[in-house]
């Protein structure tokens with residue numbers, strides 16, 4: 216049976232499949248876990264089974280064990296600690312401190328920790344907060360596994376008391392509280408993104424894992440938002456970074472949080488399955504260079520989409536390439552025929568989704584004419600090509616040239632949609648490239664971006680920290696020579712103050728028991744560290760930013776879908792004045808404290824700094 220008869224079945228294909236990049240969305244499912252993230256104990260059981268399979272002599276035995284093992288792995292992933300995010304994903308010193316708190320019988324003292332950062336990333340003046348849902352799931356599922364305890368026994372000093380291990384084994388996070396700003400909120404230096412309250416042993420144990428869950432998520436979401444802001448809302452942005460990301464988990468997190476930050480899709484198939492993100496893709500240079508000439512084609516016919524009649528598709532491609540010579544002012548015999556064969560076979564495989572990578576040999580003299588020839592032949596068979604991808608050269612110039620040729624071909628062939636083919640661009644694109652392309656003028660519709668986006672090459676880490684601010688109702692301060700590093704002590708509340716234009720004016724931190732700022736009531740807002748910097752503000756409206764997300768052993772808020780968080784983040788960015796967002800020298804957004812908090816903090820500061828003596 217030739218391909219054409221298979222393709223004929225596509226004549227009934229749903230028209231909604233047309234005019235997309237290669238696209239294979241699956242339904243959203245946030246709870247499926249990738250098998251490589253299963254924890255060590257079930258994994259080792261699975262490994263034992265796998266080694267049994269290897270030793271099996273008969274293939275039927277092997278098959279049956281294989282199916283049992285996959286079932287077991289999927290059952291384990293559903294019922295055990297199924298994620299790499301688990302209590303041992305922490306720094307040793309947390310577990311050491313927990314022991315020392317326990318030994319000193321201090322472990323039940325009630326602590327408050329703030330999680331915050333001190334400087335916005337990428338030289339900007341805003342950050343998108345991300346990672347909260349993962350933090351809450353980590354806290355919900357917090358449980359040491361017996362094998363975790365066995366492992367700790369081998370690494371902690373032998374005199375570590377057995378009762379401590381018993382204590383860890385039954386530990387859960389049921390009597391702690393988490394207040395946080397919603398995921399996707401625009402946040403600023405010094406505002407606590409999470410406030411964690413509870414016995415010090417437990418709240419201390421959470422530090423590293425919460426930081427690792429928030430830091431990269433917020434960094435890459437912010438990076439994505441900056442790329443989006445550089446190119447505007449009209450163009451499509453696709454994340455292509457998996458191959459360049461910092462390992463598999465970095466790649467998955469990047470896909471998830473770039474979507475949150477405003478990207479439209481990802482090439483990462485697992486991210487599509489796990490998070491319901493639209494997945495998109497084209498093809499690689501390897502596909503093009505795998506063909507040398509039209510003789511390599513094993514299939515040459517395509518059935519007409521409407522009539523089902525068999526058409527000599529490869530010959531049509533060659534015929535239209537010749538017609539394109541005078542239209543494009545190129546020599547048809549000079550285009551690379553291996554490339555034409557590759558495009559022809561790709562179109563035979565995906566007649567409703569044909570998008571060609573055109574820079575393997577020469578964009579204007581080979582890739583473009585070959586693409587248009589195949590697109591014209593597809594049209595003849597009642598299919599519509601999607602577009603092409605540029606992956607090298609001057610992307611602005613090439614996109615404009617290509618668009619001009621699309622227009623000429625549309626006129627000459629009298630096929631209107633030819634002028635609107637999708638131009639995808641990729642190749643080491645960063646935020647500055649996007650800003651520059653916008654200034655130069657271009658005709659790119661879709662950007663595929665990998666390395667700079669997912670590795671956050673411009674700034675590879677966000678510096679969130681986790682600081683103790685209160686213990687047993689007594690405020691704690693961490694003093695530093697570097698004024699920016701002094702902590703703001705005590706439990707605090709956080710409000711966003713809006714002005715008459717509906718834009719955010721400043722964020723205000725208050726002492727926990729201060730009254731909520733009211734619209735139309737003037738308040739004095741003060742810079743937390745600088746005496747002179749203060750201003751009166753009369754809010755038009757006030758938003759209380761914290762919600763209680765975890766208490767009484769349960770997640771207290773309905774968690775929005777990733778798509779809803781993405782929409783919320785977009786609205787959040789619209790609440791900021793443009794000058795806070797611009798790429799060059801943006802205006803800092805004010806984070807201030809009330810008079811009462813200022814005084815409280817500075818008195819404590821003075822109390823904690825020893826007075827020196829000159830000699």
Ligand SMILES: Nc1ncnc2c1ncn2[C@@H]1O[C@H](COP(=O)(O)OP(=O)(O)OP(=O)(O)O)[C@@H](O)[C@H]1O
Pocket residue numbers: 606607608609610611612641642643644645648651652655
């Ligand atoms: N019009 C443009 N303005 C600014 N930057 C651009 C423009 N077009 C492309 N770029 C960027 O310039 C860089 C060009 O990369 P490079 O010098 O490696 O060239 P290349 O086209 O990949 O060449 P080659 O294929 O020969 O290696 C990429 O980072 C790309 O994103």
Ligand SMILES: O=P(O)(O)OC[C@H]1O[C@H](OP(=O)(O)OP(=O)(O)O)[C@H](O)[C@@H]1O
Pocket residue numbers: 455456458459498499500501606641642643644663664665666667
């Ligand atoms: O440049 P980035 O922003 O990192 O985007 C991802 C890159 O990955 C691919 O290149 P690669 O050379 O790996 O494969 P290809 O043959 O598909 O071009 C793609 O063509 C992009 O150039």
Ligand SMILES: O=C(O)c1cccnc1
Pocket residue numbers: 455456482495496497498499604641663665
């Ligand atoms: O689909 C693509 O074009 C793609 C995917 C990953 C990396 N580079 C390109």
Ligand SMILES: [Mg+2]
Pocket residue numbers: 606642
């Ligand atoms: Mg490439």
